[in-house]
Amino acid sequence: MDLVCWNVRGAACTSFRNNVVELIRTHHLDLLFICEPRISGKKALDMAKSLGFSSYEIVDPVGFSGGLWLLWNDNKINIQILGTTDQAITSCVSWHGQAPWILTTIYAKPCASKRAMLWDYLNFVASCHQLPWILAGDFNEMLFMEDKLGGANPCRLKGFNKWFTENDMIDLGYSGPKFTWTNNRVFERLDRAVCNLNWMQMFPDANVLHIPRTKSDHCPIKICLQSRQISSPIARPFRFEAMWMQHGNFKDFVTQKWGQIPGSALDKSYGLIPHLKQWNHNIFGHLKRKKTLILARLDGIQKALCHCQSTSLFMLEDSLV
Incomplete structure (x- = not known):
């Protein structure tokens, strides 16, 4: 089972569904977390239902921003929602033959005073269980000085870093481009996955992949519970297009x-x-191969932009997206 977390704004746009469905299909997802869709009520419900998952938990945005969607296929995964806030959904996850563990998916508020309420909530969650626990999503705050390139010196290194240290959490790291958010002037690693020791012992091969940005200022992050294997094209099943x-x-x-x-x-x-x-x-030619090559080029460009900002690279990135 793999989980993708993506801060992708604009769920009311016509391209939103196509972009998310393509992500689901490409990564064979049975569990997806979307934050900041910026739609609510019946619109949010209809859009979530159209993405093809059998079950969902929706937390509507407060005002004109935010919102949380957790979507899953209950024929593959058993998820029990334990609690929700406007910044997090906490659930208990299990499937046949697998012991339960806790998942908290995050969209931390941009406002520091409101974000401080998230750390209090996570302290409460921590006090309620001793189970393996992973937290993933957009924390809107950095852990380390090197999580930022460009702009003013990092000032968002307080609440999250303090909570992370006091709760003995482990950063799962990443592969792919370092920074998960950019406005093309500043680059920051805001999206990540952290876990406790019990979860790491349960899934010792777990890893995080930063998927290249295409339709958002945030890149999707993919949490893989097992080591990523390169599948053989010979063994790949035939699919009708x-x-x-x-x-x-x-x-x-x-x-x-x-x-x-x-x-x-x-x-x-x-x-x-x-x-x-x-x-x-x-x-049609090898469309999947062409798409893979484009994504590989985006991955390389975005890695390069983590070290050196270049107008030509920005232009090349826009042309590929």
Whole structure:
């Protein structure tokens, strides 16, 4: 099971759903946390339902910003919501054969005085259990001086750092671009995952991936409970692509090949697979490979921007996004 946390504003925009569905499909997610969608009520409920998860917990924004969505598939994961605030959702997570653990997903307020209430809430959560515990999301505060590049000296190194130290938490680190937020002048690592020792012992191979930014000023962070394995293309299952249906020649192609393949409908379905793969290659090319290359270029550009701000790199990043 993997979890993605993403501060992605603008859930009312038409592109929001497509962007999130693409993230879900690409990373095969059964658990997703979205913060700061900035919509509430029926709009938020309808949008959350449209993303394809069977269960969800929604905390509406207060005013014109914020909001928390936790979405999951209950046929894969058992989640019991233990408590919510306007800055966090705390749940108990388990699945078949797995001991329960605590997950707190975070969107800390930009205002320091309001954010201070989050640390009090997390102290309360800590006092209520001795279970393995992980916290992930946008903390809107840095842990270390090196979590910032550009702008004034870091001043947000108080509440979170103090809470982190007093509760003996462990930063899960990351791979990918260092900074998770930017306004193209200042870069900061605001999104992260931290856990207690019990959780680390339960999932010793857990790791965090910073997915390149594409549609937000924050990059999504992916918490992988197991070591990431590079899957073999040979073992990758065949998948029907919805985009094929939009091509004017697709129906005629399928009709022609279907008639040429002997046997039952099942035999014909299996026999059609190599023809579809070849047709996809000839018509569309390797779109997934092209997308992977673009994301790899974005990853490299965003890593470079962590060390040196460059107008040409910003322009190249915008052209790829």
